[in-house]
Amino acid sequence: MNALQLCLAFSSLLFAVGLAGALARSNAIIVLLGLELMLNAANINFIAFWRFSPSSAPATGVIFVLFSIAVAAAEAAVGMALVIAIYRHQKTIRLPDATDLKG
Amino acid sequence: MSAALAIVALATLGSAAAAMLGRSLLRSIFMLAVSWAGVAAFYMWAGAQFVAFAQVLIYLGAISMVALFAVLLTRQSRDEASPPPAALRRAILAVVAAAGVAAVLLWAVAHSPLAVSGSLAPATSVRQLGFDLMGRHAAALLVVGVLLTIALLGAVVLAADGAQERPGDEP
Amino acid sequence: MNPASHLWVIPALPLLAAALGALTPRGGRRLAAGAAIAAMAGALIASCFALHAALAAPAAHLTCNFEWFRLGGGAVRLGWLLDPLNGLMCVMVSLVSLLIFIFSLGYMDEDENFTRFFCFLALFAAAMLGVVVSNSLLLLFVSWELVGLSSYLLIGFWFHKPSAAAAAKKAFIVTRIGDLGFFIGLVWLYDSTGSLLLYDGGRGILEAHALAGLAAPALAGGLAASTAIGLLIFCGAAGKSGQFPLHVWLPDAMEGPTPVSALIHAATMVAAGVFLMARVFPLMAADQALASAPLHALTVVAGIGAVTALMGAAIAVAQDDLKKVLAFSTVSQLGYMMLAVGVGSWVAAIFHLLTHAFFKALLFLGAGSVIHATHHEQDIRRLGGLGGRMRVTFATFAVGMMALAGVPFVFSGFWSKESILHAAMEWEVSRLPLWAGLAGVVLTAYYMTRLTFEVFAGRPRSHAAEQARESPAVITVPLLVLAAGAILLGFLGTPAWPWLQSQLTGAAVPSGPLIESPVLTAVSVILVALGLGAGWYLYGRRPRSDAGAADPVAAAFPAVFAFLAARMKLDELYALTVGRLSSALSWLADFLDRRVWDGAIRLLARLGELAGLMNGEADRDGLNAGFDAVSEGFRRAGRAYSRAQSGDAQGYLRALAVGFVVLVVLVLMGCSR
């Protein structure tokens, strides 16, 4: 395994941890934060490929991560607002209870 | 080099796992903050200083704050009750699914022929980054700006108290 | 240095003021008004410099073109243009606007939306100046639409009045009809010449190369493309300038505040159409060389102009609303200008435009002064006796009235009107415009006399008129300035010293005798005297005693008067024709729908029912059992599937993860095989 593969393994594991959290926990806030972890894992991939890319390419990887962080910030803001809105309506933020849209 | 990476990775993964497993919501968030800081450390390790600082500023400075606010506003500040059996089943399923994904990803990483260039990080000055952002990626930057604005407005609208619209709602 | 490259400053200043006004909170009255007035003063100074630069080389069209954006292979280019026509228009528009802005300070003083008003005014002035200075028909069209928008905003300024809101809508929609033609003309023009720049160093649409291509008899019937394009552009001009079929919005636009009426009817919006005609005159006249063409664009323009001139004057005779009289007088005067363009003398049209701008702004502002003093009393039957109470207003109004009526030698209106009539006389195609113009002269003198006597002579006929006091200086000073202009401006273009004509055409016009055709002048002077005399005989000799008394003309010819008072029933005619047509069409559609198609469908349905009845008998026992079983199966499957739609977000995510793994494994297995 070379350094790039180590980085990718790291990001895969982080992704898995985030996914496990998002799947296992019932609290909407933790689920959202698990999603953030997954996004972070994706960002790690960008940086890793940028760092070890064979060509001295322009900083596209870095810029992509910057955009990704911005989108993550937007996602967090809207997500937390949704959580608060759900709480106001249902007095709970447990995801298994928020199933009004079931078939 | 790899030792530093290993330390950073272990700290990040460990705190992330602790955050996902932890019973106390606020502790989870603090552990996540540590994990995000670890990711920032990884960026530093990879030579992407600017991204690292942006990560700290956004994740530690903003997103964790938003999460803390959400916790306090939804009055979840004390520990969760012990999980019901259904939650246990879900947790097992979740771990199985996540393990599957991890296995697939790791297998792919291990079996892909990935070329690695020289050991030096590509030199990207902040100045060059700025020119790139304002030049080749200006349109994307604008779109992201609009997205952030709209997301902010949307968040405010969502989180704003709708009580005055339904005066008879509150007991 | 090319002075045209700085021309953008002129519209930019008021635009800046408008932006500032838009950002100012409601309380910032002084800031908004101050910014607007300062910007107009700046624009006036800049315009004077521009005019100075333009007069240095009257024949040259100074341009400054630039690329706006590239689209595929072609580039869309815009530009600024500076020549004496532009320069004069700039100075006139900015001067009159400045005076009207100052006047508005006094007039709108009590309005709570004062700030917004000045914002709109500045936007309007910016748009109008943009029309004037642009060297591209596209930029001109953009500004033109901005003029339309801001006039909509201004006419509907008191939008809480239903009539004002309706008038604003009407103005917007009617001018839009004309603009549609204008736009089609633009597209056509761009398609055939590949450019919308007016002057572009030999490649512009008003230059010989493009015109030669357009003037060829390319269309059916030997018509030139330029004729059709010219007429389409004229549609837009007619809409803005209130020419005959599209004039209906103009009198209704009086619902706006009086400074707006002055701005729209004197300096800017209505002048835009005439200005546009003068601007694209080479294009309009391109088909003149084509003797075989059955129709020339200018002939239509002259005809419409003549009809409008006469009709407007006739309707103005019977109006009772102070501002409506002036509005129809504007319609009529615009008809004169279009007539002048149509008979080939756009210089006379611009001359009349300039003088008219001053004396009509004067009249409107004078009317505004009266209205302000009498707390919004506009009915001339209820005014009266104001001559003694409002001396400055009366004196300046009288100057404006005589200028409009064409009282000889001293007033500017006389000279410009003479030059139009003279041009009409020399037109070879037809004499009708001349007759219409002469008839208009007598009517104009008559209705203006009537208006003046009704408002200022006799005794006050209402409480408001009794209480009237002279307006403050902020209102009277602009009146005095405009009155001076209304007198002096005429001397710039007398036949004996044709300074204006030679500057506008860029070639020295030889100075002739003071009176070019003594017979015509004599006739028109006699007609003016006749009109004035008739007005005095009917209204001045024995002023009306009380508001309810019948009009002497109405008493003599009730039918004619009522017809004119109802604006020749044109609005009703439109309602009857256009409105009726569309309701007839909709009734027809309704009928078809209800009776014909519905009947057919009902018939089919009956047949189907019958067939179903027969089928049903067969089905109930034979086929149903099988179908029931199948549909039960479907229902069960659906229920099972809908259980998967649990609403549990994490369940979905889990499915996604598992699906991802399964997919990857499948792909890998596929690859390894």
Add this chain to the structure above:
Amino acid sequence: MSAGPTDAHLLERAPFLLRDWLTHALPEPLRWFANTLIAIAAILAIFGTLFALLTLVERKVLGRVQNRPGPNRTGWFGILQPVADGIKMLTKEDIVPRAADPLLHFLAPVALLGFSVLTFAVIPYGRDLVAVRLDAGVLYFFAAGSATELSIFMAGWSSNNKYALVAAMRALAQLISYELPLLLSAVPVVLAAGTLSAPDIVESQGGFTWGFVPHWHVFTPWGAAAFLVFFISALSESNRSPFDLPEAESELIAGHLTEYSGFKYALFFMAEYFGMCSLCGMAVTLFLGGWQAPLAALEFIPSYAWFALKLCALLLVFIWIRATLPRLRMDQLTRFAWKFLVPLALVNLAASAFWSLSFGWAGPMQALRWAIGIALAVGPFVLLGRRLGAGIGPRTYRYA
């Protein structure tokens, strides 16, 4: 860390000479490590001393403002008071409430102090006298600064005390609100200097107009406005009066510090003063020319002395403001940030953009440039200020 200026005179080079004398015996790879350690030690020692002195100066100044002598019993003029305080703090019992979260309760002051110290790394204390030369130093500064919010919240929540929790929420709201104008007011400087590196920003402020007006950013219209916004936000970010709501002792006992005692309390105190020092240092760097001398004739005085002078002046202003202004109410605080500082900073960004664009204007255009610049800086201030005051009015107390 570089070798230091070689052409400058002895005093200017003194810190580097001292360092090299200490480490010259070591082999090359170890020397770098030792140099870094020395830098860290120096920063900690200097600012530790400064912290001790500041506590004394603050109490003395407050005392003089309130017409009393202040501490004057320990040593001459109370000079030993900080030592006495230190001994007291160290010997007090460290109480952890039973319901508290012990780990976070311990971590909070440590993390807070850690993040506060981190911010010292990028401030240029003198010519080439900066611990870490970072390309994105300003960003680093704000990143490290924003992390302190988390520690304050940690402290408030882990104490499991309602006052502490309320204070933590207040602190969160306040810090987030003022983070924005703080950042936004630094952006114009970055725009003007064209770099995020703190030493380069200082370099860009070198030189003089007409030989005596230094090119500091505070001497431009937008710079003055941005400095004002930055300074006010810095007051709030360091929880100083009149923005000391999170620890408002009369309403919340002592806010997030309620359940802390002994050495942990001292750590909080220290972190607060460190934050104040680093924010002042950044203000000096961004706006007041960093280590640049105010007059060309005074450049013989070493650069770090100028920096220290400016820093102390700003710190004294902090103390002076604390002695002068009453505390704001919570709604006034947030309103002030969102309705006044943030819009002002945004407009100021445009003003600085204009300033950069009009760089080449000369002659009479220069006067126009100044006029527009001043109008862009003062106009929004006046307009927004009027809006801000509307609706607050004097309060009436019925039962007072």
